[in-house]
Amino acid sequence: MQKVFETMKVELKKITPQLIAIFIALLVGSIVLLATGFSPVEAYGALVIGAFGDIYGVGQTLTQATPIIFTALAFLFAFKAGLFNIGAEGQFLVGALAGAIVGISFSGLPTIIHIPLALLAGAFFGGLYAFIPAILKTKFGAHEVITTMMLTYVAIYLTGYMVTDIFKAPGWVSQTPLISPTAELPRILPPTQLSASLLIGIFLVFLTYYTLQKTVLGYEIRAIGFNSLAAENGGINVKKGLILSLVISGALAGIGGAGEILGVHRRFIDGFSPGYGWDGLAVALIGGLNPFGSFLAAILIGVLRSGGMTMNRVTGVPIDIVTILQALVILFVAAPVFIKHLIRRGKKYD
Amino acid sequence: MTEIFDLITVGLFASAIRMATPIAFAALGGIFSERAGIINIGLEGMMLTCAFGAVAATHFLGNPWLGVLAALIIGALLGLLHGLITIKFVGNQIVSGTGINILALGLTAYMSQIIWGSRGASDAVQGIDPISIPILKDIPIIGEIIGVHSPLVYILILAVAISYIILFKTPFGLRIRAVGEHPAAADTAGVDVFKIKYYCLIISGMLAGFGGAFLSLGHLNLFAWGMTGGRGFIALAAMIFGGWMPLGAFGASLLFGFSDALQMRLQTLGILPSQIILTIPYILTIIVLAGVIGRVNPPSDYKPYKRE
Numbered sequence: 001m002q003k004v005f006e007t008m009k010v011e012l013k014k015i016t017p018q019l020i021a022i023f024i025a026l027l028v029g030s031i032v033l034l035a036t037g038f039s040p041v042e043a044y045g046a047l048v049i050g051a052f053g054d055i056y057g058v059g060q061t062l063t064q065a066t067p068i069i070f071t072a073l074a075f076l077f078a079f080k081a082g083l084f085n086i087g088a089e090g091q092f093l094v095g096a097l098a099g100a101i102v103g104i105s106f107s108g109l110p111t112i113i114h115i116p117l118a119l120l121a122g123a124f125f126g127g128l129y130a131f132i133p134a135i136l137k138t139k140f141g142a143h144e145v146i147t148t149m150m151l152t153y154v155a156i157y158l159t160g161y162m163v164t165d166i167f168k169a170p171g172w173v174s175q176t177p178l179i180s181p182t183a184e185l186p187r188i189l190p191p192t193q194l195s196a197s198l199l200i201g202i203f204l205v206f207l208t209y210y211t212l213q214k215t216v217l218g219y220e221i222r223a224i225g226f227n228s229l230a231a232e233n234g235g236i237n238v239k240k241g242l243i244l245s246l247v248i249s250g251a252l253a254g255i256g257g258a259g260e261i262l263g264v265h266r267r268f269i270d271g272f273s274p275g276y277g278w279d280g281l282a283v284a285l286i287g288g289l290n291p292f293g294s295f296l297a298a299i300l301i302g303v304l305r306s307g308g309m310t311m312n313r314v315t316g317v318p319i320d321i322v323t324i325l326q327a328l329v330i331l332f333v334a335a336p337v338f339i340k341h342l343i344r345r346g347k348k349y350d
Numbered sequence: 351m352t353e354i355f356d357l358i359t360v361g362l363f364a365s366a367i368r369m370a371t372p373i374a375f376a377a378l379g380g381i382f383s384e385r386a387g388i389i390n391i392g393l394e395g396m397m398l399t400c401a402f403g404a405v406a407a408t409h410f411l412g413n414p415w416l417g418v419l420a421a422l423i424i425g426a427l428l429g430l431l432h433g434l435i436t437i438k439f440v441g442n443q444i445v446s447g448t449g450i451n452i453l454a455l456g457l458t459a460y461m462s463q464i465i466w467g468s469r470g471a472s473d474a475v476q477g478i479d480p481i482s483i484p485i486l487k488d489i490p491i492i493g494e495i496i497g498v499h500s501p502l503v504y505i506l507i508l509a510v511a512i513s514y515i516i517l518f519k520t521p522f523g524l525r526i527r528a529v530g531e532h533p534a535a536a537d538t539a540g541v542d543v544f545k546i547k548y549y550c551l552i553i554s555g556m557l558a559g560f561g562g563a564f565l566s567l568g569h570l571n572l573f574a575w576g577m578t579g580g581r582g583f584i585a586l587a588a589m590i591f592g593g594w595m596p597l598g599a600f601g602a603s604l605l606f607g608f609s610d611a612l613q614m615r616l617q618t619l620g621i622l623p624s625q626i627i628l629t630i631p632y633i634l635t636i637i638v639l640a641g642v643i644g645r646v647n648p649p650s651d652y653k654p655y656k657r658e
Contacts, residue, residue, distance in 0.1 A: 145444060336441065
């Protein structure tokens with residue numbers, strides 16, 4: 001028992017900066033609320049009740065968290081190799097479209113084949129889309145921050161074009177037809193939209209942890225991220241490692257996109273992602289760049305989003321306070337020295 | 351084919367300049383920041399917040415030029431914030447920039463709801479009227495393209511020239527470039543590395559402020575949700591495409607502005623899908639970064655500077 005508490009203490013210490021960042025963000029958020037004539041107690045209260053109060057709230061919270069789990073894993077996987085994949089949004093969209101196309105193209109396939117096929121298509125095309133910046137980085141030295149960002153916009157417009165033209169369903173909305181029922185991921189908490197995509201996400205959290213910590217590939221990727229020169233000298237093929245980590249990163253985002261289509265929307269609608277890829281970056285950072293931490297951080301964002309809707313309905317606080325809170329957490333997490341500064345100050349007063 | 355040629359009118363070029371203006375302002379902002387060794391992907395959010403601030407200040411104070419002033423102040427403060435996080439607290443530049451972008455989206459929508467009761471768009475305010483340049487406006491064709499514009503367009507042209515002079519013809523500019531290229535050497539030579547970085551980020555934010563003010567007060571005379579629509583990111587593309595040089599970035603902005611203006615007109619014809627044209631700036635930038643059209647080298651390695 002003693003041992004369990006000790007490990008818990010160690011683990012908690014690791015995420016202390018994140019917890020402090022969340023706390024300060026909520027504090028600054030209260031100031032914003034007070035300054036604009038709202039009661040923070042009422043607002044946050046409504047938010048918590050909205051997120052956990054009933055089955056709809058819980059379902060909505062987890063539904064909102066699901067796609068971000070994938071994009072957070074995507075960001076962190078590349079980050080372990082020292083790469084900044086800020087283009088998870090693009091890979092997510094490409095994977096989503098691939099999943100949708102497989103979903104609508106076959107009918108009569110057994111579900112047990114159709115769903116994995118659509119998810120694999122998402123992973124494959126998401127990975128392929130990340131292969132472009134990987135090659136540009138390793139062969140031409142183009143910085144992945146800019147290339148992945150530019151490719152995200154290319155993906156937004158190209159997927160938009162595909163669903164307003166080639167794969168468009170009849171009608172005036174830019175969307176594909178509905179996928180075949182055989183490709184639908186089951187909803188696991190009816191009547192909410194929560195789908196089995198969440199379970200795939202949880203599985204991938206463990207798989208990502210295992211791959212990074214317990215396999216040779218994971219070791220090599222972390223070695224490259226830690227010091228690529230030393231890794232090279234140690235006989236690790238750095239280029240291969242960089243390419244693989246970025247492709248796997250893209251594949252993770254791609255599965256997330258496909259899962260979102262198969263489970264929630266059941267068709268690709270132009271502009272369906274409110275920026276899950278960008279959220280992934282934020283969530284991975286809030287989660288301390290750890291798969292389990294990212295999972296918890298994704299849930300936190302889910303709570304804010306789903307509770308935010310209730311808060312908006314009940315108290316009239318604009319829903320955008322949630323975005324503000326999210327940004328504040330990122331900014332405080334971005335400045336680790338600031339948090340350390342605070343911790344040191346706090347210790348002085350102990 | 352004749353339809354496409356019918357589109358190429360003086361109006362198209364004039365609208366290309368209007369489209370290019372916010373991109374070019376932000377691209378200049380990007381140059382100052384990156385020349386001093388700090389990546390600023392927060393330009394998008396800075397521009398958005400400034401676009402909002404310009405409209406809000408005009409709404410309350412009644413004068414659009416006070417709106418521009420507000421935009422400049424907000425831009426300077428956001429530049430300072432990026433500086434505090436990345437310089438003083440040695441935070442990651444990409445993360446800080448992303449945080450600023452998200453903060454901008456949330457804060458502007460929130461305040462828009464508070465002030466005007468709508469998170470989608472503000473009420474219309476008094477905008478900045480276009481001015482016509484005497485003599486220039488009477489030249490055929492050229493006069494129609496560049497003779498009548500918002501004063502901010504002419505301020506942009508001045509800003510391009512001044513930026514070039516500051517960066518390449520003054521001791522201050524030399525220090526900026528030294529700080530970006532080799533901070534340790536600059537420090538040894540007695541340059542206050544951190545101060546220069548702060549100055550550059552403040553300038554960067556103010557230039558984004560001009561861009562934002564132009565978007566809201568020079569175009570629609572209102573603030574709309576997410577109205578920058580990725581122009582801050584296109585500005586980064588223009589900055590790279592222009593080789594981190596003011597004139598180059600201005601040229602690239604014109605090119606991107608032109609493709610944007612053309613895209614809007616093509617939409618009405620429906621020959622080439624607008625989405626395909628919209629990808630052009632991004633694909634061009636990737637090609638340039640890959641070194642297909644000659645190598646471009648960033649002016650810095652963007653590592654945070656620590657005194658030994």
